[in-house]
Amino acid sequence: MRIGFVAGESSGDLLGAGLILELKRRYPDAVFEGVAGPAMLAAGCEQWHRAETLAVFGLVETLAHIPRLLRLRRELCRRWQHSPPDVFVGIDSPDFNLGLEKKLRAAGIKTIHYVSPSIWAWRYGRIKTIRAAADKVLCILPFEKSLYDEQGIDAVFVGHPKADSTPEFADAASARQALGVTARTVVAVLPGSRAGEISRLGEPLVAAAALIAKTCSSIQFITPVATPALRPAIERQIAAAGLTDMFLLLDGDSERAMLAADVVLLASGTAALESALLGKPTVAVYGVAQLTYWILTRLRLVRLSHYTLPNLLMEMPLVPEFIQGDIRPQAVANAVIELLDDPDRRRIIGDRFAKLRAELAQNTDQRAADAVVALLHR
Numbered sequence: 001m002r003i004g005f006v007a008g009e010s011s012g013d014l015l016g017a018g019l020i021l022e023l024k025r026r027y028p029d030a031v032f033e034g035v036a037g038p039a040m041l042a043a044g045c046e047q048w049h050r051a052e053t054l055a056v057f058g059l060v061e062t063l064a065h066i067p068r069l070l071r072l073r074r075e076l077c078r079r080w081q082h083s084p085p086d087v088f089v090g091i092d093s094p095d096f097n098l099g100l101e102k103k104l105r106a107a108g109i110k111t112i113h114y115v116s117p118s119i120w121a122w123r124y125g126r127i128k129t130i131r132a133a134a135d136k137v138l139c140i141l142p143f144e145k146s147l148y149d150e151q152g153i154d155a156v157f158v159g160h161p162k163a164d165s166t167p168e169f170a171d172a173a174s175a176r177q178a179l180g181v182t183a184r185t186v187v188a189v190l191p192g193s194r195a196g197e198i199s200r201l202g203e204p205l206v207a208a209a210a211l212i213a214k215t216c217s218s219i220q221f222i223t224p225v226a227t228p229a230l231r232p233a234i235e236r237q238i239a240a241a242g243l244t245d246m247f248l249l250l251d252g253d254s255e256r257a258m259l260a261a262d263v264v265l266l267a268s269g270t271a272a273l274e275s276a277l278l279g280k281p282t283v284a285v286y287g288v289a290q291l292t293y294w295i296l297t298r299l300r301l302v303r304l305s306h307y308t309l310p311n312l313l314m315e316m317p318l319v320p321e322f323i324q325g326d327i328r329p330q331a332v333a334n335a336v337i338e339l340l341d342d343p344d345r346r347r348i349i350g351d352r353f354a355k356l357r358a359e360l361a362q363n364t365d366q367r368a369a370d371a372v373v374a375l376l377h378r
Helices: 007-027 038-043 062-084 093-106 127-133 142-152 161-165 174-179 195-213 228-240 254-260 270-277 290-298 310-311 329-340 341-361 364-376
Strands: 002-007 030-038 045-050 087-091 110-114 136-139 156-157 185-190 219-225 247-251 262-268 282-286 321-323
Touching: 002 093, 007 030, 007 038, 007 045, 007 087, 007 110, 007 161, 007 364, 030 038, 030 062, 030 110, 038 045, 062 093, 062 282, 087 093, 087 290, 087 364, 093 110, 110 127, 110 254, 110 310, 127 142, 136 142, 136 321, 136 364, 142 156, 142 254, 142 329, 156 329, 156 364, 161 341, 161 364, 174 254, 185 254, 185 329, 195 219, 195 228, 195 262, 195 282, 195 329, 219 254, 228 247, 247 364, 254 270, 262 270, 262 329, 270 282, 282 290, 282 329, 310 341, 321 329
Parallel strands: 002 030, 002 087, 030 045, 087 110, 110 136, 136 156, 185 219, 185 262, 219 247, 262 282, 282 321
Antiparallel strands: none
């Protein structure tokens, strides 16, 4: 059995690795090949290209990469059409993978799209492309399956992998001890994992931290740095605010940083869901390049009532959100301070997030492998 993969970015790489290991357990002689990251490579995937080649972000920012990405897609298409795999799995990266899946499926190759595009948020019309591209869609959010059911598209809710790997009990004391943190109050500050996010969001978040610090006699801020290349910019922003002694910078380890925290302040994205799954009260900011935001709003491409996943997944929004021009340090700081000053509120939020975690923890790797096997034997 041969399975082709294209995974974009680290999150797709981890999903692919988990799926490969589960399939290898069932089919020890199976061959896996394609665009893969280090986790998939370690799991046994033959790496034709690195997953980072697809790691581009934003509307305007992506334009410069289009010619290169189109060449890569044509190469992969030719290669798999010449030597067809038993099934192709495109993981996330819908703007790249759906076009590839459509051509492979037209050539008679079974295709799976793993992680539904955010059609519930914007560009719902893509569901027509998905229908043409994928024999099966694997959804990681529970409300997504019904969207596909309405359109007669085969879709399976497989659960969210972060929920499977998140500890059931958030042991803040042990996390603080491991980090050597003794302050009475701890706030984790996550400004993002890309240079553009650090540039746009780092300064207002650090400015908010300075205001929060004025209200606390014993406070420690912890920032996990996603990649070494981002550390100099983050250090400059913290130093400019005179907060170097109050910030502990970690090399990655975002889970431990959030575990240690009373409240998490972050750039909206996957980290917001991770924080919720750890039961942590969270404040989120969301900002993109001005031109990107203008296009999204002027063309009414976005149809969201909230921007953070926890708020979208729960009946009552529990994460204060600050969007684009509303990202003002004092307002952000006030939202964090209100949570720090209200332990009962923090406990209620933690209990509700625990229910969310139980809903999303479905043994994703196993359910995804079941779906692949079912398609193989259809």
